[in-house]
Amino acid sequence: RAAELAxxxxxxxxxxxxxxxxxxxxxxLAFEIDQLTRTGAEGIGLYRTEIAALAxxxxxxxxxxxxxxxxxxxxxxxxxxxxxTLDLGADKLLPGEADDQVENPAMGWRSLRVGLDRPAxxxxxLRALLMGAAGLDLSVMFPMVATVAEFRAARDLLEAxxxxxxxxxxxxxxxxxxEVPSLLFQLPGLLAEADFVSLGTNDxxxxxxxxxxxxxxxxxxxxxxxxxxxxxxxxxxxxxxxEEVGFSIxxxxxxxxxxxxxxxxxxxxxxxxxxxxILPVKALFAEADLAALRPVLRELxxxxxxxxxxxxxxxxxxxxx
Ligand code: PEP
Ligand code: MG
Numbered sequence: 001r002a003a004e005l006a007x008x009x010x011x012x013x014x015x016x017x018x019x020x021x022x023x024x025x026x027x028x029l030a031f032e033i034d035q036l037t038r039t040g041a042e043g044i045g046l047y048r049t050e051i052a053a054l055a056x057x058x059x060x061x062x063x064x065x066x067x068x069x070x071x072x073x074x075x076x077x078x079x080x081x082x083x084x085t086l087d088l089g090a091d092k093l094l095p096g097e098a099d100d101q102v103e104n105p106a107m108g109w110r111s112l113r114v115g116l117d118r119p120a121x122x123x124x125x126l127r128a129l130l131m132g133a134a135g136l137d138l139s140v141m142f143p144m145v146a147t148v149a150e151f152r153a154a155r156d157l158l159e160a161x162x163x164x165x166x167x168x169x170x171x172x173x174x175x176x177x178x179e180v181p182s183l184l185f186q187l188p189g190l191l192a193e194a195d196f197v198s199l200g201t202n203d204x205x206x207x208x209x210x211x212x213x214x215x216x217x218x219x220x221x222x223x224x225x226x227x228x229x230x231x232x233x234x235x236x237x238x239x240x241x242x243e244e245v246g247f248s249i250x251x252x253x254x255x256x257x258x259x260x261x262x263x264x265x266x267x268x269x270x271x272x273x274x275x276x277x278i279l280p281v282k283a284l285f286a287e288a289d290l291a292a293l294r295p296v297l298r299e300l301x302x303x304x305x306x307x308x309x310x311x312x313x314x315x316x317x318x319x320x321x
Contacts, residue, residue, distance in 0.1 A: 004283075005279040005280065005283055006279070008040070008279045008282035008283055008286065009038070009039060009040040009279065010040055011040070011282060011286070012282075013281060013282045013285050014285060014286065015261075015264065015285045015286075015288050015289065015290050016286065016287060016288060016289045017289045017290055017291050019264055019290050020269075021260070021263075021264045021268070021269055021270065021271060021285070022042050022043075022248075022269060022270040022271070023039075023041050023042060023270075023271055023272075023273065023278050023281060023282070024041055024042055024043045024044060024045030024046075024080075024082075024248070024250075024270065024271070024272040024273075025039070025041045025043070025044050025045065025046075025272065025273070025274070025275055025278070026044075026045065026046040026048070026250060026255075026272050026273055026274050027044055027046075027047055027048070027275070028047070028048040028049075028050075028051025028052070029051055029052060029055070030052075030068055030071045030072050030075065032275070033072055033075035033076055034075070035275035035278075036075075036076060036077075036079060038275065039275050039278035039279060040278070040282075041275070041278050042079060042080070043076065043079040043080035043081060043082075044072075044076060044079070044080070044081040044082060044272075045082055045198065045248055045250050045270065045271075045272025045273075046082060046084055046141075046198065046250040046272050047072065047081055047082060047083045047084060048084055048087065049065075049083055049084060049085060049086055049087075049125065050086045050087050050088050050092055052065075052068060053086060053088065053094065054088075054092060054094065057094060057095050058094065059086065059094070059121060059124075059125075061124075062124045062127055062128045062131070063128075065124070065125060065128035065129075065132070066127075066128040066129075066131040066132040067132070068132070069083065069128060069129055069131075069132030069133065070131075070132040070133070072132075073132065073133060073136050080137070080139060081139065082139040082140075082141050082175070082196075082198070082272075083129055083138070083139065083140055083141065084140075084141045084142070084143055084177065085112065085115060085122060085125055085126070085129075085140065085141070085142055085143065085154070086111070086114075086115065086121070086122070086125060086143075087110075087111045087112075087143040087144065088110065088111065088114065089105065089108065089109065089110025089111055089113075089114060090105040090106045090108065090110045090111075091105070091106075091214060106203075106206065106207075106212065106213070107207075110144065111143045111144035112142050112143055112144045112145055112150060112154060113144065115142075115154065116150060116153055116154065119157055122154070122157055123157055123160070123161055126140070126157055126158045126161045127161045127164075127165070130158075130161055130162055130165055130168065130169060130172075131165065131167070133169040133172075134165075134167040134168065134169060135167065135169070135170060136169055136170060137169060137170050137171045137172075137173075138169035138171070138172045138173070139172075139173040139174075139175065139195075139196070140158060140172070140173070140174050140175070141174075141175045141176060141177060141196075141198060142154045142155075142174075142175075142176045142177065143177045143179070143200075144177065144179065144180060144203070145176045145177060145180065145183055146180040146182045146183060147182065147183070147186065148183075148186045148189040148190050148193065151176050151190065151193065151194065152193065155174050155193070158172075158174060173195040173196060174194065174195050175194050175195050175196035175197055175198065175246070176190070176194050176197055176198075177197075177198055177199075177200045177203075177250075178197045178198065178199045178200065178204065178236070179199070179200035179202070179203035179204045179207070179251075180203070180204075180207060181204065181207050181208055184232070184236075187236075187239055191239060191240065191243040191245045192243070194245055195245065195246065196245060196246030196247070196248070197236075197240060197245060197246070197247055197248075198247075198248045198249070198250045198272065199233065199236065199247070199248070199249045199250070199251065200250055200251045201224050201249060201251025201252065201253040201254070202251040202252055202253075203251075204251070205222060205224060205229070205251070205253075208222075208229075209221075209222040220309075222309075223309035223310070223311055224251075224253040224259055225258070225259060225262060225309060225310045225311045225314060226304060226307050226308060226309050226310055227300075227301040227302075227304045227305045227306075227307060227310070228305075228307050230262065230266055230297075230301060230310075231301070233249070233263065233266060233268065234266040234267060237266065237267040237268050237269075238267060241267070246270065247268065247269075247270065248268070248270035248271060248272055249263055249268055249270075249271050249272070250271075250272035250273075252273075252274075254271040254272060254273045254277075255271075255273030255274050255276075255277030255281065256277070257277070257280050257281045257283075257284035258284070258311070258314055258315060258318055260273070260277075260281045260284070260285075261281075261284055261285065261288050261290075261293065261318070262293075262297065262314065264285070264290060265290045265293050265294055265297055266297075284318070287321075288318070288321070289321065292321060293317070293321075296314075296317050297310075297314070300313055300314065
């Protein structure tokens with residue numbers, strides 16, 4: 001099976017009827033960049049910078065962070081890397097932080113909220129990113145953004161840090177995760193200011209359906225492959241295309257081959273996933289015909305408008321074809 005999949009490494013992710021999708025990697029440590037060559041992924045769509053902090057049990061200093069980010073960019077060898085700023089809190093706690101536990105940590109003081117309220121840590125990270133990317137291209141993405149005002153505040157910190165440095169990246173792109181539902185209702189403002197957005201299905205699903213992402217009993221109750229969620233994603237992809245803002249999906253769902261195929265069918269052109277998913281997604285794409293899937297999907301979405309999962313009939317369709 002591994003040998004059968006290996007042939008896809010050097011091929012693009014292309015469906016039988018010719019739709020190509022850009023596949024990127026989700027990683028969290030510099031050594032994982034090797035997966036780029038092993039999978040043929042086109043870049044890093046989500047670099048989770050908090051993983052290094054969790055591994056070290058503290059946020060590394062500016063020089064250590066800058067060195068890490070530079071190493072990552074050098075290993076990526078010109079391929080795009082999207083660095084997400086620290087997304088700590090909730091299920092990703094540093095030692096000593098557990099005392100602050102509140103009843104709803106996922107909706108608590110976490111992630112960018114901490115970054116904006118205690119800007120010293122975020123500013124140091126942004127400085128390290130700018131230093132690490134000197135002379136190269138830099139993409140920075142903010143997590144858990146709930147309002148355009150928060151996005152702006154974070155971007156202003158990046159610009160303030162950039163103004164203090166002599167050596168700059170060649171090009172800076174600034175984007176945001178789309179994982180808090182309130183941001184979905186501020187799209188015109190957001191798309192006027194962000195260079196790219198990346199939909200995080202893990203958090204977005206938990207907040208949309210008020211269903212904790214770590215509770216197995218809830219896992220089968222709500223599905224990305226359902227009429228309301230597909231409607232949302234299709235609309236987002238179209239709105240971003242219209243405004244020429246890059247759109248991708250980087251939650252776990254993007255790495256499930258069937259989900260990835262359905263996303264391609266509704267107009268999503270970039271997906272970011274774990275290294276183990278890249279070749280299986282390419283393999284399914286190579287056998288799939290989106291022109292045949294679209295009418296089936298349309299019918300299933302109409303019939304499943306009440307919100308039930310479309311996974312079973314879609315799986316059956318995929319097996320048959
Ligand atoms: C997400 O929420 O979908 C996401 C990609 O981020 P994380 O899983 O790191 O919260
Ligand atoms: Mg998230």
